Amino acid sequence: xxxxxxxxxxxxxxxxxxxxxxxxxxxxxxxxxxxxxxxxxxxxxxxxxxxxxxxxxxxxxxxxxxxxxxxxxxxxxxxxxxxxxxxxxxxxxxxxxxxxxxxxxxxxxxxxxxxxxxxxxxxxxxxxxxxxxxxxxxxxxxxxxxxxxxxxxxxxxxxxxxxxxxxxxxxxxxxxxxxxxxxxxxxxxxxxxxxxx
Amino acid sequence: xxxxxxxxxxxxxxxxxxxxxxxxxxxxxxxxxxxxxxxxxxxxxxxxxxxxxxxxxxxxxxxxxxxxxxxxxxxxxxxxxxxxxxxxxxxxxxxxxxxxxxxxxxxxxxxxxxxxxxxxxxxxxxxxxxxxxxxxxxxxxxxxxxxxxxxxxxxxxxxxxxxxxxxxxxxxxxxxxxxxxxxxxxxxxxxxxxxxx
DNA sequence: CCTACCGATCGGTAGG
DNA sequence: CCTACCGATCGGTAGG
Numbered sequence: 001x002x003x004x005x006x007x008x009x010x011x012x013x014x015x016x017x018x019x020x021x022x023x024x025x026x027x028x029x030x031x032x033x034x035x036x037x038x039x040x041x042x043x044x045x046x047x048x049x050x051x052x053x054x055x056x057x058x059x060x061x062x063x064x065x066x067x068x069x070x071x072x073x074x075x076x077x078x079x080x081x082x083x084x085x086x087x088x089x090x091x092x093x094x095x096x097x098x099x100x101x102x103x104x105x106x107x108x109x110x111x112x113x114x115x116x117x118x119x120x121x122x123x124x125x126x127x128x129x130x131x132x133x134x135x136x137x138x139x140x141x142x143x144x145x146x147x148x149x150x151x152x153x154x155x156x157x158x159x160x161x162x163x164x165x166x167x168x169x170x171x172x173x174x175x176x177x178x179x180x181x182x183x184x185x186x187x188x189x190x191x192x193x194x195x196x197x
Numbered sequence: 198x199x200x201x202x203x204x205x206x207x208x209x210x211x212x213x214x215x216x217x218x219x220x221x222x223x224x225x226x227x228x229x230x231x232x233x234x235x236x237x238x239x240x241x242x243x244x245x246x247x248x249x250x251x252x253x254x255x256x257x258x259x260x261x262x263x264x265x266x267x268x269x270x271x272x273x274x275x276x277x278x279x280x281x282x283x284x285x286x287x288x289x290x291x292x293x294x295x296x297x298x299x300x301x302x303x304x305x306x307x308x309x310x311x312x313x314x315x316x317x318x319x320x321x322x323x324x325x326x327x328x329x330x331x332x333x334x335x336x337x338x339x340x341x342x343x344x345x346x347x348x349x350x351x352x353x354x355x356x357x358x359x360x361x362x363x364x365x366x367x368x369x370x371x372x373x374x375x376x377x378x379x380x381x382x383x384x385x386x387x388x389x390x391x392x393x394x
Numbered sequence: 395c396c397t398a399c400c401g402a403t404c405g406g407t408a409g410g
Numbered sequence: 411c412c413t414a415c416c417g418a419t420c421g422g423t424a425g426g
């Protein structure tokens with residue numbers, strides 16, 4: 001959870017993220033959110049315009065964070081090989097997911113409850129994100145740095161593993177986020193290469 | 198979808214699986230299910246006792262299928278090494294997931310909406326299933342057949358990848374289920390070994 | 395399998 | 411941020 005919300009609006013989003021992660025968007029009422037903040041359901045509407053809007057804010061913020069992480073992970077020098085690029089991508093993803101598992105979990109699972117343009121916009125952004133990884137894999141294969149496999153299947157496999165993380169990760173768990181990032185990067189890169197490097 | 202339901206009760210479960218997968222359990226009303234069958238909402242209750250009961254039937258059936266698949270994948274001779282055992286486990290999982298993605302998807306995502314004993318029972322069965330894979334990995338590591346890594350992290354990684362499959366898989370997709378099973382088994386086994394075998 | 399109906403709860407508004 | 415309230419919809423029952 002993003003700690004110590006500075007504004008009321010932000011506190012609502014944080015509480016909503018936690019509840020949406022636990023029960024799902026549809027099974028969480030605005031009164032559930034209000035109760036967690038010790039106010040009346042109707043009072044929420046002084047700060048937000050709708051439940052759907054809160055979901056959108058959460059999903060949009062999460063997507064923006066993953067996009068930014070992927071962007072900065074792409075800043076590796078061109079000399080870096082595909083394995084290192086993929087490793088950087090995965091590490092960046094895991095660090096975002098573990099820094100805010102509530103936000104990430106809602107992003108991963110609850111975007112389906114968005115409607116209209118918001119839904120299609122977030123779908124397109126998710127597709128672009130997955131395409132980034134797919135291209136990294138395809139490039140590495142062309143360069144002979146990765147085993148020849150189906151890049152779309154490989155990207156789905158790896159992203160599936162990454163996306164499940166936000167569901168089970170707990171900040172007080174056995175392993176710190178950095179170690180999980182290392183392990184996930186190792187597993188993913190090894191799954192795509194003949195020799196571990 | 199499990200085709201050609203022989204009973205009305207089964208037709209309800211199949212339609213419910215498809216809707217629960219698309220929109221989630223909480224966002225699907227009993228009237229949505231009835232509409233898909235061209236009957237009135239109240240008429241559903243001639244065949245089922247509650248919406249929660251339909252969810253339970255679906256989740257229980259899916260869990261039973263995965264348990265049976267894991268069981269028969271374990272019938273490999275003791276001479277078989279950990280990589281082959283894991284390969285068999287993954288292939289079996291992928292074949293169940295692709296044979297019925299609606300059922301599988303509800304099993305993976307909607308069990309949270311179960312309550313009381315049913316919820317804890319299914320959680321325990323999911324844990325046992327994950328433990329199977331974890332033990333396969335730990336054994337392979339002890340035998341020196343797999344790279345030394347954290348078995349719990351590795352099992353979560355692989356199962357996360359497997360569980361995402363039912364979300365995106367479509368029977369009319371580019372690759373047949375058998376090819377996806379091969380790819381997933383390759384990716385997973387390679388992620389755990391130094392050399393692909 | 396239908397019509398008619400139930401109490402509870404939903405997201406949200408009015409008006410302070 | 412509250413009280414009071416709205417119409418719509420929810421899961422489910424009664425009684426054919």
